Amino acid sequence: xxxxxxxxxxxxxxxxxxxxxxxxxxxxxxxxxxxxxxxxxxxxxxxxxxxxxxxxxxxxxxxxxxxxxxxxxxxxxxxxxxxxxxxxxxxxxxxxxxxxxxxxxxxxxxxxxxxxxxxxxxxxxxxxxxxxxxxxxxxxxxxxxxxxxxxxxxxxxxxxxxxxxxxxxxxxxxxxxxxxxxxxxxxxxxxxxxxxxxxxxxxxxxxxxxxxxxxxxxxxxxxx
Amino acid sequence: xxxxxxxxxxxxxxxxxxxxxxxxxxxxxxxxxxxxxxxxxxxxxxxxxxxxxxxxxxxxxxxxxxxxxxxxxxxxxxxxxxxxxxxxxxxxxxxxxxxxxxxxxxxxxxxxxxxxxxxxxxxxxxxxxxxxxxxxxxxxxxxxxxxxxxxxxxxxxxxxxxxxxxxxxxxxxxxxxxxxxxxxxxxxxxxxxxxxxxxxxxxxxxxxxxxxxxxxxxxxxxxxxxxxxxxxxxxxxxxxxxxxxxxxxxxxxxxxxxxxxxxxxxxxxxxxxxxxxxxxxxxxxxxxxxxxxxxxxxxxxxxxxxxxxxxxxxxxxxxxxxxxxxxxxxxxxxxxxxxxxxxxxxxxxxxxxxxxxxxxxxxx
Numbered sequence: 171x172x173x174x175x176x177x178x179x180x181x182x183x184x185x186x187x188x189x190x191x192x193x194x195x196x197x198x199x200x201x202x203x204x205x206x207x208x209x210x211x212x213x214x215x216x217x218x219x220x221x222x223x224x225x226x227x228x229x230x231x232x233x234x235x236x237x238x239x240x241x242x243x244x245x246x247x248x249x250x251x252x253x254x255x256x257x258x259x260x261x262x263x264x265x266x267x268x269x270x271x272x273x274x275x276x277x278x279x280x281x282x283x284x285x286x287x288x289x290x291x292x293x294x295x296x297x298x299x300x301x302x303x304x305x306x307x308x309x310x311x312x313x314x315x316x317x318x319x320x321x322x323x324x325x326x327x328x329x330x331x332x333x334x335x336x337x338x339x340x341x342x343x344x345x346x347x348x349x350x351x352x353x354x355x356x357x358x359x360x361x362x363x364x365x366x367x368x369x370x371x372x373x374x375x376x377x378x379x380x381x382x383x384x385x386x387x388x389x390x391x392x393x394x
Numbered sequence: 395x396x397x398x399x400x401x402x403x404x405x406x407x408x409x410x411x412x413x414x415x416x417x418x419x420x421x422x423x424x425x426x427x428x429x430x431x432x433x434x435x436x437x438x439x440x441x442x443x444x445x446x447x448x449x450x451x452x453x454x455x456x457x458x459x460x461x462x463x464x465x466x467x468x469x470x471x472x473x474x475x476x477x478x479x480x481x482x483x484x485x486x487x488x489x490x491x492x493x494x495x496x497x498x499x500x501x502x503x504x505x506x507x508x509x510x511x512x513x514x515x516x517x518x519x520x521x522x523x524x525x526x527x528x529x530x531x532x533x534x535x536x537x538x539x540x541x542x543x544x545x546x547x548x549x550x551x552x553x554x555x556x557x558x559x560x561x562x563x564x565x566x567x568x569x570x571x572x573x574x575x576x577x578x579x580x581x582x583x584x585x586x587x588x589x590x591x592x593x594x595x596x597x598x599x600x601x602x603x604x605x606x607x608x609x610x611x612x613x614x615x616x617x618x619x620x621x622x623x624x625x626x627x628x629x630x631x632x633x634x635x636x637x638x639x640x641x642x643x644x645x646x647x648x649x650x651x652x653x654x655x656x657x658x659x660x661x662x663x664x665x666x667x668x669x670x671x672x673x674x675x676x677x678x679x680x681x682x683x684x685x686x687x688x689x690x691x692x693x694x695x696x697x698x699x700x701x702x703x704x705x706x707x708x709x710x711x712x713x714x715x716x717x718x719x720x721x722x723x724x725x726x727x728x729x730x731x732x733x734x735x736x737x738x739x740x741x742x743x744x745x746x747x748x749x750x751x752x753x754x755x756x757x758x
Contacts, residue, residue, distance in 0.1 A: 290484065290486075290488050291488065291490065293450050293475070293482075293484075293488075294482075294484065294488040294489075294490070295476075295490075295501075296449075296450070296474070296475040296476045297448060297450075297475055297476075297480065297481065297482035297502075297547070298476075298501050298502030298505065298546070298547075298550060299476050299477075299502055299505035299506055299550060300476055300501070300502075300505055301474075301476050304476075304505070305476075308501075309490060312492045313490075313491070313492055
């Protein structure tokens with residue numbers, strides 16, 4: 171059965187995924203809006219940077235984040251000067267790494283949804299006296315809602331499923347950075363296959379249910 | 395002097411837009427009342443001009459509405475669209491799909507401060523959409539959607555209504571369904587309208603003032619009657635060249651089921667109309683339906699004869715024909731006759747003639 175240590179890992183994983191998803195929706199939405207609307211020559215560059223975690227080995231991302239957030243890195247110096255210490259091997263450090271790692275999974279669905287809203291809806295809102303921010307919240311967000319749902323689900327699930335980045339940034343500290351994927355690794359290392367099975371099967375079921383939801387959800391919007 | 399008077403309570407639009415392969419370059423003073431048609435082929439720049447006035451397109455120049463600066467590039471002034479007191483009707487209704495018809499109508503209305511000059515009920519009644527209020531836009535027909543779009547723009551009590559070919563996306567039946575509503579708009583609301591169209595019929599029916607555009611430039615701008623009656627414009631070359639006459643219902647002839655229409659310079663009889671004597675009617679007389687005679691012709695089935703003076707003769711759309719412009723005491727007429735008739739009758743400017751009108755098209 172699940173041990174207390176396993177349960178702690180599950181709780182930590184859910185907490186990490188929840189916090190990361192909320193931050194991603196807040197950070198990813200403006201980036202997605204900019205990418206959907208801009209005619210800047212930097213669009214390609216920014217789009218590529220956002221998509222990097224899709225192709226990079228998580229260890230590479232984890233390595234550079236570790237260096238950047240370490241005591242000699244620019245982020246590390248900054249957080250130390252604020253009296254926060256350094257981020258690696260802490261829960262906030264994991265959150266920062268997860269945000270980078272799952273960024274494309276949130277930005278791309280939201281960006282696609284924004285692009286699908288179309289210029290004409292924005293123009294119609296402007297001729298009806300709605301300013302840009304007003305238009306965004308009263309027209310764009312409701313119309314892009316399916317994109318936000320996809321983004322949140324994918325961002326959450328992808329964060330739950332990460333391993334390499336966690337290992338690089340978080341290490342393996344119970345209650346602090348030991349998430350389910352790391353816990354499974356530990357079980358296997360200790361030849362505790364029964365326990366590894368239990369957690370792995372849980373992850374498998376969770377991932378399947380998430381994808382089943384995304385693939386069977388009607389593509390049509392709620393108001394139709 | 396005239397220009398200043400016009401600008402103070404009218405619309406001034408000096409606008410330049412440069413795109414690859416297209417340049418819009420106009421300098422216009424438009425009346426601040428009635429319906430002004432921006433008329434021309436697709437690609438003539440009429441929609442771009444409308445979008446510049448709305449602030450949806452940002453050209454270089456100045457836009458003044460009744461003395462208020464909406465854009466002045468020389469001083470870097472640009473009032474964003476949502477701060478301009480205008481209503482805009484797009485070619486496709488562009489309703490918000492996530493809001494019911496009622497909430498679409500309320501969208502702009504609740505964002506307008508101050509008092510509403512057009513009540514929501516009036517807008518709903520004017521466009522006949524009372525039974526649609528709780529429906530979602532996805533379930534409406536094209537014609538219904540467009541009526542909601544027009545009502546939505548009106549519900550903001552705009553000081554200027556901009557309409558970009560509101561009927562172009564509709565089939566003939568739907569067009570016929572909406573045109574009467576547009577005419578009511580024209581008759582009942584005192585809101586100046588800029589109406590983009592490439593349909594001579596719509597223009598003849600709805601407009602008071604016409605701006606003719608070609609390749610990003612203004613070719614002519616003037617009152618509907620005088621502009622349609624000009625022979626030097628491409629309008630005259632169209633197959634359906636003709637004039638528009640504002641007439642008043644004179645009297646009904648019960649015996650023969652006819653109605654007499656009076657206008658400056660004469661009157662014509664048409665098939666019995668439902669309107670009461672004194673009602674105003676707009677009718678169109680095509681150049682091809684007007685023939686000319688030197689003497690008053692007796693023994694003809696054509697009942698509508700008007701004395702008129704030849705003022706201008708010009709080439710028509712084919713080498714076999716000419717266009718003759720005539721003046722009948724304030725009402726202009728155009729006749730399309732063969733060049734041979736012109737020579738045989740020795741028609742020249744200044745000649746008094748009889749115009750025989752074979753048909754009159756009534757525009758609503």
